[in-house]
Amino acid sequence: MAGDKKAKGKAEQAKGKLKETAGRAVGNERLEAEGRMEGAAGDARQAKEKAKDVFKH
Template sequence: MSDSDKTRAKTEQATGKIKETVGRAAGDEDLEAEGRGDQAKGDLRQAGEKVKDAVKRIHKD
């Protein structure tokens, strides 16, 4: 996984967690849901990059 992709995934996860927490504290269900969505997006991006890395390792050997 390239550093920029890794950073982007982690940023999405962190931003999502913040939105979810603020939304929950403020009673804003929409913001809370948006935060969960951002976290999921970051998780998927990270998983996709790990798959790419695994395929590259397989083809390299």
């Protein structure tokens, strides 16, 4: 279960980075901002799962 959530966090980070880069390339500030937000959500999910692992072991 935790592995699935970690994978989802990585996917959110990658999707966010892709959107951010695409938005920057075409000059779309909204898309760029969405990408940053998705990336941040992925970062938060990753941090939460890592913290759970620390306390679990």
